[in-house]
Amino acid sequence: MNHTTVGVIGAGRIGRMHTENLVHHIPDAEVKAVASPHLDEGWAEELGIPGRSIDNSAVFGDPEIEAVVITAPSGLHCELILEAAAAGKHVFCEKPVALEPGPIEDVLKATQRAGVLLQVGFNRRSDPSLLDLVETVREGRVGDVHTVRVTNRDPKAPPIDFVKRSGGIFLDFLIHDFDTLRFLSGSEIVEVYATGGVLIDPEIGAAGDIDTAMVTARLANGALAVIDASRQAVYGYDQRFEVFGSAGSVAVNNTTTSTRVVSTTGGVVGRTPHDGFVSRYREAFIAELSGFLAAVRGDSPIVAGAEDALAAVRAAVAARESFNQNRPIRLAETAPVAGEGTTA
Amino acid sequence: MRTINVGVLGAGRIGRLHTENLFRMPGVRVKSIADPYADFGAWPPEGIETGIDPSLVLDDPDIEAILICSPTPTHADFTETAAAAGKHIFCEKPIDLDPERIRRTLEVVDAAGVKLQVGFNRRFDPTFSRVRQAVIDGDVGDIHIVKITSRDPEAPPVEYVQSSGGIFLDMTIHDFDMVRYLTGSEVEDVHAMGAVLIDPAIGDAGDVDTAVTTLKMANGALAVIENSRQAVYGYDQRVEVFGSKGSAEAGNETANRVTLSNKDGVGSDTPLYFFLERYQASFVAELEAFFASVRDDREPPVGGRDGLMSVLVGLAAAQSMAENRPVKVEAS
Numbered sequence: 001m002n003h004t005t006v007g008v009i010g011a012g013r014i015g016r017m018h019t020e021n022l023v024h025h026i027p028d029a030e031v032k033a034v035a036s037p038h039l040d041e042g043w044a045e046e047l048g049i050p051g052r053s054i055d056n057s058a059v060f061g062d063p064e065i066e067a068v069v070i071t072a073p074s075g076l077h078c079e080l081i082l083e084a085a086a087a088g089k090h091v092f093c094e095k096p097v098a099l100e101p102g103p104i105e106d107v108l109k110a111t112q113r114a115g116v117l118l119q120v121g122f123n124r125r126s127d128p129s130l131l132d133l134v135e136t137v138r139e140g141r142v143g144d145v146h147t148v149r150v151t152n153r154d155p156k157a158p159p160i161d162f163v164k165r166s167g168g169i170f171l172d173f174l175i176h177d178f179d180t181l182r183f184l185s186g187s188e189i190v191e192v193y194a195t196g197g198v199l200i201d202p203e204i205g206a207a208g209d210i211d212t213a214m215v216t217a218r219l220a221n222g223a224l225a226v227i228d229a230s231r232q233a234v235y236g237y238d239q240r241f242e243v244f245g246s247a248g249s250v251a252v253n254n255t256t257t258s259t260r261v262v263s264t265t266g267g268v269v270g271r272t273p274h275d276g277f278v279s280r281y282r283e284a285f286i287a288e289l290s291g292f293l294a295a296v297r298g299d300s301p302i303v304a305g306a307e308d309a310l311a312a313v314r315a316a317v318a319a320r321e322s323f324n325q326n327r328p329i330r331l332a333e334t335a336p337v338a339g340e341g342t343t344a
Numbered sequence: 345m346r347t348i349n350v351g352v353l354g355a356g357r358i359g360r361l362h363t364e365n366l367f368r369m370p371g372v373r374v375k376s377i378a379d380p381y382a383d384f385g386a387w388p389p390e391g392i393e394t395g396i397d398p399s400l401v402l403d404d405p406d407i408e409a410i411l412i413c414s415p416t417p418t419h420a421d422f423t424e425t426a427a428a429a430g431k432h433i434f435c436e437k438p439i440d441l442d443p444e445r446i447r448r449t450l451e452v453v454d455a456a457g458v459k460l461q462v463g464f465n466r467r468f469d470p471t472f473s474r475v476r477q478a479v480i481d482g483d484v485g486d487i488h489i490v491k492i493t494s495r496d497p498e499a500p501p502v503e504y505v506q507s508s509g510g511i512f513l514d515m516t517i518h519d520f521d522m523v524r525y526l527t528g529s530e531v532e533d534v535h536a537m538g539a540v541l542i543d544p545a546i547g548d549a550g551d552v553d554t555a556v557t558t559l560k561m562a563n564g565a566l567a568v569i570e571n572s573r574q575a576v577y578g579y580d581q582r583v584e585v586f587g588s589k590g591s592a593e594a595g596n597e598t599a600n601r602v603t604l605s606n607k608d609g610v611g612s613d614t615p616l617y618f619f620l621e622r623y624q625a626s627f628v629a630e631l632e633a634f635f636a637s638v639r640d641d642r643e644p645p646v647g648g649r650d651g652l653m654s655v656l657v658g659l660a661a662a663q664s665m666a667e668n669r670p671v672k673v674e675a676s
Contacts, residue, residue, distance in 0.1 A: 146541045146554050147570055151491075153586070193535050193670070197564050199488045200588065212488050214566045216537045216556045224539055224556045226568050228489050235590050244495070244570075246542065248577050327669050328535070 003030045004293045007051070007059030007089075009080055010072030011036035014094055016043065017278060018069050018289060023047045025286045029293055032065055033058045036072075056080070060087045067296050069289070070094065075165075078103040085114040092292045094121040096175055097309040099167035104313060108306035119292045122179045122304040122312070123277075126287035129252045133241060134184060136250045143247030148185050148225040150177045151240040153233035155275055157200055163207045169229065170194065170316040170323070174213060177227040178315035179308055184243050187221035188311065193328040194319040200232045215319050216328075236273035237280050255280065345371040348635055351401030351431075352411045353422055355382035355394075358436060358463075359413030361620065363388060365628050366411075372635055375407055376400050379414070398422065402429055409459075409638055411631075412436060416509075420449045427456035432638045434631065436463040438517060438658075439651045441509045443674065446655060450648040461634040461644035462651035464521045468629035471594045475583055476526055478592035485589030487527050490567035492519045493582040495575035497618050499553060502545045510551045511571060512536065512661040519569040520657040521650060523559060526585050527567070530653065533560040535670040536661040542574045557661050578615040579622050597622060652676050 006029050008019050015036065022029040033051025034044050035058045044052045051058050059065055060083055068084045070077060070093040078098050084091045091111065097104050097120055111118040124130050137145065152174065158166070166172035181189060196213035198205030205211075211231040218224060230238075242251040254273035261270045274280035288303055295302040314331050322329040348371060352363050355377050366374050367389075376393035377384075378401045384394040393400060401410055402425050409432040412422045420440040426433050433453070439446045439462060453460045466472055478484055496515065500508070508514035524530065538552030546553045553573040560566060572580075584593040596615035604611050616622040630646075637644040656674050664671040 195558050214558050214568055216558055226556050
């Protein structure tokens, strides 16, 4: 098998997960170096990664490394992509690439000029159930798409520190859902209306964010869509999807780690959904990197690119504006000028 | 149990359904049915007076309670006349499409001191009642999100759409009432987005056939209603209430509980076809509740104010879609 040499920038929770997937589950990947300011040397050594550094040049400066996985803090994503592109390396970058369209447009151009690939971590695009759903839609089995529905509820609200710098619920959380609407419908988001509230934790409100949100969207193909999102579903990570059309509907429900069902006088009780994205999207996280490496070798197109990141961020920014102004916002209102239409 | 004499106005589909249910209900006797257009040749069975003039029912001093199942434009008039005659009233929704007219009618009802129940049958569906019970029991905690899926199996004739008041007043009105019922809270803000995706003739008639409506409730909860005039697989009626302690969800009901597995997949029959099948039990239960209210001199569980509120929300939704902005719901 043809090996692709990979470097990882950032070894936080997501970085370690991706690295472990590369080492354990993706046979055609060879992780040569990992760089992170707070690197756990023992962890990297145990994985058999030869290059271990607190300095990114261990990755960017190594001519043998063809592809870079960027899992550093979000605020650094764009500059790291630019650095990787300058070094001629293909890039897989976690979402969000940036919290506004302008910088994403810049990295899109830079990677194109450098002739390197840029894949974005929209993991749901690699989920077997969602791929199955999309194939069903593409085969025409639900007919023309009329409505698309996404339920996205985290098991536990994030720490307030995260909320303060995340860009808010629309950019750090619903960003996945905006991409999912595009992925499931095969169409573009034209208009959004967002409503929401602080129903879980007043601290989130004090930090200037909301914890419960609902977004209605109109798509270019005429379909309507709705996202309902919550920072905290006490029963687990609630991820459900439905596409309804002229010939029927197709849905993806929650999955569980076990199919055990207990029936007693008190009722019939099954397991709760997964406890978070790491376990719910385990296969997707492996498949998205596997797909990225296949694209690096020229075997297939990338799964999600900078254009997708851009479209999702535009929708998220429009949703935030819609919420702030309490009116529907057409993406065309905010899109043409990079960075405009964003408020603090 | 004391027997209550009942008269029915309107012998169309819903009038016949209610009347048939009354035949099997203890403590109730259907005395007469009036409908200017009905052919009473084959129905109802002998022993029930029939006629084309509503006075047959409204002027009969023996009749204690009436069911108004006639076309919507007659509801307010019949309700007022029946109230003035001291009769208790079960009226199909909506009472009227004009809130002012509903308010006047409710004043007449109040002055007469008679009971008025509005036909929001879904509140009496055993499945949705169980969801409401879970809310009351605190099983879902504070309510954060309510989701309603409400799709008809087939689009109505265009002539119906032209006189119905549009999707928000003829279809979503049930869902507005369901959100109020499930949350026990009032709708404050409405935003509706609609599209014509099923039948261009519906668009030509000035209506939409697909709609997504979001609501902000007085208790802070958010609600979303997804409507379609046509789900080819049957009547799609699902609700979910999500809150701080969990969620309560009701899926579709099928005629049986069979799962068929073969090499092509694992499947069941499609949902019960339409409201007559899906809400059969609720139609009986709503009338039982009405007659219990009459008999025990209690307020009916769904009153005139509920009829008014759902219309006010429906009008706000129609305005929201027309003006493409969120609209505040007028106070009752």
